[in-house]
Every structure is written in C-alpha cells, then in structure tokens.
Amino acid sequence: MKKASPFEIFKVFFIIGIQLLGGGYVIVPLMKKYIVEEHQWMKEDELIDYYAMSQCIPGIIAGNISVCAGYRAGGFIGAVAAILGLISTPFVTILILANILVNIVENPIIQNAFYGIRISVIILILITIKDLWGKSINSKFTYTLFLIILSSLLLLNISPAIIIVLSAITAFLYSRIRKGEKYD
Amino acid sequence: MIKLYLLLFYEFTKIGLFAIGGGYSTLPFLYYIQTKYQWFTIDELTNMIAVSNITPGPIGINMATYTGYTTAGIIGSLVSTSAIISIPFIISILMVKLIDKYKTCNAINSIFIGLRPAAVALLTSIGLKLLYKTAYPNTLDIKAIFLFLILILPFSFMKKNPLLIILAGAIGGIIINSF
Structure with a gap:
C-alpha cells in the first residue's frame, strides 16, 4: 500500500467533497474511483469492509469512511486531512447559502x-x-x-x-x- | 454566548455519538433540539433540511453546519460541525486498528436488529409530525394537502432524487400560491 502526504490526502477528499451529492452511499463509487483506482491507497475489498463497518459505528457514514481511508493512507494526520478535505466545500457552501437565504426569505x-x-x-x-x-x-x-x-x-x-x-x-x-x- | 457554544457542542457531540446510519438519522435529534431550545423554528429546520440535501457534502454534517450557523453564527457552525465528527472520528480510527482482528461486525449485528427499527420509528414520527403541522397549521390547509398528494404520487414510484423533489416542490409552491 502506498503512503501519502497529508496535502495529497486533503486534495483528494476535497475533490470528493465537491462531488458528494445525496446520501452517504454516494461516497462509495467516488472513493472507488479516487482512492482505490487512481491512488491505490486501499484495495476494493477493503473499501467495502470499511463501508460496512462505517454503518455499524456512530456518526455520519461518509465522514467515518473518509477518516478510515485517510488513516490508512497517512496515519492520524492523514485522517485529519481527509475529514477536513471532505467537509471544507460543503461547509463554505452552507454558510454562503444560509446568508443568501436570510436576505431573500422575505420575498x-x-x-x-x-x-x-x-x-x-x-x-x-x-x-x-x-x-x-x-x-x-x-x-x-x-x-x-x-x-x-x-x-x-x-x-x-x-x-x-x-x-x-x-x-x-x-x-x-x-x-x-x-x-x-x-x-x- | 460561551454557554451557548458549550450547549451546541454538547448537543452535537450527542448526535455524533447516537446518530447511527445515514444523514437522516440526525433529523430526530435536530427536531428534539428544536423543541427543547427553540434555537430555530420548525420552518427554519425544514429549510435547512432542504438546503443540506441540495448542496454537496454529507447531509448529516451539512445540517450540523447549518443549525450551528443559524444558532450562533460562524463560530457556532465550527462548534457544531467539529462536535458532530469528534467521537466518530476517534471510533473510526480505532476501528481501522481493530478491523483485521474482527473482520465483520457480527458481535454488534444483534444490536443492529433493534437499532434499525428504532431509526425508522424516529424518522416516521418526524415525518408524521411535520405532515400534521403542514396540513393543519391552524386550520386545514387544503393547498398543502393538494400539493402533497400531487408530489408524492410520481415520486414514490421513482428512484430517490432529492434535487428533483425539492425543485418540484418549489415550483409547485409558487404555482399553487398564485391562485
């Protein structure tokens, strides 16, 4: 298994975060494409294992499986990079939309x-x-x-x-x- | 203000710990927070659910960001978002360390047999409560019931597509209220 730098992990999960629309299961094909095929940070059967386990533990499935993959690819810092990458676009989008909504809601x-x-x-x-x-x-x-x-x-x-x-x-x-x- | 941040952190850590499954499992908790603290209204909550569905990112985390922001601004959104991922983050890492030892989650599968109906029951109670509040805000809202029936018929036969459902609702709402 290849080891990756925190920056690389952040970048990959940032790209996944932009494309993540809908429920938690949407992340599986995205991770297959980027993590398994493009970067070989884990094998496909490992991805399926982590996905199954992510449903059995507390928390949002997409977040859990990202932490797992980030940890596998780059240890503790990798896990932090993965979750930050995943949620940065959604976080900013929500704040922008919330502000727009507050201003137009009287219309x-x-x-x-x-x-x-x-x-x-x-x-x-x-x-x-x-x-x-x-x-x-x-x-x-x-x-x-x-x-x-x-x-x-x-x-x-x-x-x-x-x-x-x-x-x-x-x-x-x-x-x-x-x-x-x-x-x- | 500090007290509000601490309360936010406490409530969203609790959601992170107890909301097991998809993003919708956080809904009962948000509904509970609404009735307990009134940080936002029910209407605001449904707006947040809609926005979280059509923006990128995990729905559960999106809703945490949005409720945190509505309750206590940008710091509030940072607090709620980090709180909801804190405990799952630690457990996920422990899980990777243990996964080679215990390949499947057979041990906790028996517990899940009970957790799944609980999750569905929680969601059903919210669905029914929201339905009641929409159809009967003060008096019977015929327009809302009409729109509900028109929308649910086609969508219950289709594959779930949140974006399309929300768009159809928005257009339907504009049309039905212009009469």
Missing part, C-alpha cells in the same frame, strides 16, 4: 417556493422510510419494536438518544434469549 416568491419545499422535505423523509423499511422491519420482533417506539414518540417527547440506547439493550437481550431457546 413572497421565495416564501411560496419554500412553502412547496417544506412539502418536498416531508416526501423525502417518507421515501427514505420506504427505502429503509424492508431491511429494517422484517420480523415480528422488529415490527413490534417499531410500533412501540413510534407510539411512544407520538405521545411523549423523548430524547432520540434514550430511544437508541433502550432499543440496543432490548435487541441485545432479545438475541440472548433467542440463543438460549436454541441451545436448551
């Missing part, structure tokens, strides 16, 4: 546009739910868990963090009980 046409965009956002959320549904809710256990969590969320104002921790514990205990059933 009636813009307000009408955002009236519609708010509905678009709901549709985006609903489509994301549809996409996640099959691989998330596919058994009696997951269906029950979904219904319990959803109804408690609609009735009470619970922190998402508490929901995540409680579900993790529930699933862990459930898998223990299932294992017990199998071997008894």
Whole structure:
C-alpha cells in the first residue's frame, strides 16, 4: 500500500467533497474511483469492509469512511486531512447559502417556493422510510419494536438518544434469549 | 454566548455519538433540539433540511453546519460541525486498528436488529409530525394537502432524487400560491 502526504490526502477528499451529492452511499463509487483506482491507497475489498463497518459505528457514514481511508493512507494526520478535505466545500457552501437565504426569505416568491419545499422535505423523509423499511422491519420482533417506539414518540417527547440506547439493550437481550431457546 | 457554544457542542457531540446510519438519522435529534431550545423554528429546520440535501457534502454534517450557523453564527457552525465528527472520528480510527482482528461486525449485528427499527420509528414520527403541522397549521390547509398528494404520487414510484423533489416542490409552491 502506498503512503501519502497529508496535502495529497486533503486534495483528494476535497475533490470528493465537491462531488458528494445525496446520501452517504454516494461516497462509495467516488472513493472507488479516487482512492482505490487512481491512488491505490486501499484495495476494493477493503473499501467495502470499511463501508460496512462505517454503518455499524456512530456518526455520519461518509465522514467515518473518509477518516478510515485517510488513516490508512497517512496515519492520524492523514485522517485529519481527509475529514477536513471532505467537509471544507460543503461547509463554505452552507454558510454562503444560509446568508443568501436570510436576505431573500422575505420575498413572497421565495416564501411560496419554500412553502412547496417544506412539502418536498416531508416526501423525502417518507421515501427514505420506504427505502429503509424492508431491511429494517422484517420480523415480528422488529415490527413490534417499531410500533412501540413510534407510539411512544407520538405521545411523549423523548430524547432520540434514550430511544437508541433502550432499543440496543432490548435487541441485545432479545438475541440472548433467542440463543438460549436454541441451545436448551 | 460561551454557554451557548458549550450547549451546541454538547448537543452535537450527542448526535455524533447516537446518530447511527445515514444523514437522516440526525433529523430526530435536530427536531428534539428544536423543541427543547427553540434555537430555530420548525420552518427554519425544514429549510435547512432542504438546503443540506441540495448542496454537496454529507447531509448529516451539512445540517450540523447549518443549525450551528443559524444558532450562533460562524463560530457556532465550527462548534457544531467539529462536535458532530469528534467521537466518530476517534471510533473510526480505532476501528481501522481493530478491523483485521474482527473482520465483520457480527458481535454488534444483534444490536443492529433493534437499532434499525428504532431509526425508522424516529424518522416516521418526524415525518408524521411535520405532515400534521403542514396540513393543519391552524386550520386545514387544503393547498398543502393538494400539493402533497400531487408530489408524492410520481415520486414514490421513482428512484430517490432529492434535487428533483425539492425543485418540484418549489415550483409547485409558487404555482399553487398564485391562485
């Protein structure tokens, strides 16, 4: 595996950051092109491994996998260079857009546009739910868990963090009980 | 002001720690922050979601930058962005060090069986709450419901394309409000 300088790593992730539009999975083909094929900082099967692992740990998938690749290519400084490169264009773009938006938001046409965009956002959320549904809710256990969590969320104002921790514990205990059933 | 930065850092570190999966998993947390602190309005939040979707970069990090900026200016955006990547950054590096030892995440897979429905339930509750607030702000908003139905029919059959959906919503919003 080739080793790379922090500046090189920053540059590659800067280019990836400009092109990264959409969900976290968009980063995989980009990384395949730049990291695997162009610079050979990792092999393709390693990229797939890191992608799978990035989903299993806390954080934004695209950020996690960039840190992994940066670390592989250039150690700790490489990891810092990768994440900074990835987020610098998005960061500046957001600040510029936020400023423009604040200034034009009183305009009636813009307000009408955002009236519609708010509905678009709901549709985006609903489509994301549809996409996640099959691989998330596919058994009696997951269906029950979904219904319990959803109804408690609609009735009470619970922190998402508490929901995540409680579900993790529930699933862990459930898998223990299932294992017990199998071997008894 | 310092207290606000610290609160921002705390809340976004929490998001970094607990939002597992795609960028949309940060949404329930932002919604929670909105109800808890009122740093921004629900309308501003949906604007931020839209902008984060159509600008380059990971959606979750974009939303952190935007909410940080709306709440406490440029320093706020630096605080929230670095907070959301701090813990995942450390865990990612540890993961690379350990990945050769444990090739798959079998050990935590059983936990994920429970985390995925939780993530979908969190997202569903936000979708329903936003839908309710849009369709029934004070009285029934027939225009909004009409636009929702017109937009959701074609897009639920298509591959997800945030840019197109947001553009269609913007045009639809301008047309429907000019009557």
